[in-house]
Amino acid sequence: MKKNNIANEVVVALDGIEALDYLFAKSAYEGRDLNDLPQFILLDLKLPKIDSLEVLRRIRADNRTRRLAVVDLTTSNEDRDIISSYEFGANSYIRKPVDFDQFTEAIRQLGLYSGIAPKGTRQAIII
Amino acid sequence: MMNSKKILLIEDNPDDEMLTLRALKKNNIANEVIVARDGVEALDYLFGEGAHEGRDLSDQPQVILLDLNLPKIDGLEVLKRIRNDERTRRLAVVILTTSNEDRDVIKSYDLGANSYIRKPVNFDQFMEAVRQLGLYWLVLNTNAPNA
DSSP states (O other), rough: OOGGGSSSEEEEEEHHHHHHHHHHHHHHHHHHHTOOOOOOOEESSSSSSOOOHHHHHHHSSSTTTTEEEEEEESSOOOOOHHHHHHHHOEEEESSSSSHHHHHHHHHHHHHHHHHOOOSSEEEEEOO | OOOTOEEEEEOOOOHHHHHHHHHHTTHHHHHHHHESSSSHHHHHHHHHHHGTOOOOTOOOOEEEOOOOOOOOSOOHHHHHHHHHHHTTSSSSSSEEOOOOOOHHHHHHTTTSSSSSEEEOOOOHHHHHHHHHHHIIIIIIOOOOOOO
16 A cells, blocks of 8 residues: 555554444544544455454444445455355455555555545555 | 456446547457446346347346436436346446535445446546556456356
């Protein structure tokens, strides 16, 4: 992301609970401004603590977060993971490893989406 | 680019159609583009009806570019019907529209659009947007496999 001059703040959550805490301003993130939501979420399917589909389900179930762009970025090549992701409402699914140039280009594309949308200090959350 | 992946462009404005096709071509995106000029034509294509009766429905577009301002059936209704049918509900649908209305963006995501892109007014930006769309949805994104 840095390589493509995407200087938006990146928030990294190392597991599903941390991610949900961030999004819903709980625990360590208590008091966080809930109107300040990420521009998009990169979600790895293989997360500790809470199953990633559950994370996605909760993102889609809550009115405050349900329209956030969620991109699954994962090593999984399993048809059932791809199908489940879309069933649970992921916007996009990208398999790792990904060609580095293509990936940086794609990140740039997501950055371009930010450019077309109204500007602001938006963040990406990478789970 | 894999030529077996098709793009369905649902667009009634002939100028925008031409621009989009030109942008794809200029960026060496040689995939077949099917153009539907209204909502009815689009749904006929996807469901193998009307003029597209008998079409092989296992052969669906890799990505659908959907303009919201369509005659006959409007874009949001087309999206709704795509998402309501088992045969098409997991297809990648990218809204590509001039509409700048928050309510259109919200409604599109509520109805299950994968992405929403406002057509840039500037020609170069439009070219760039189409190029990136092509790369992203034809190459990088993994679509849901056929059920």
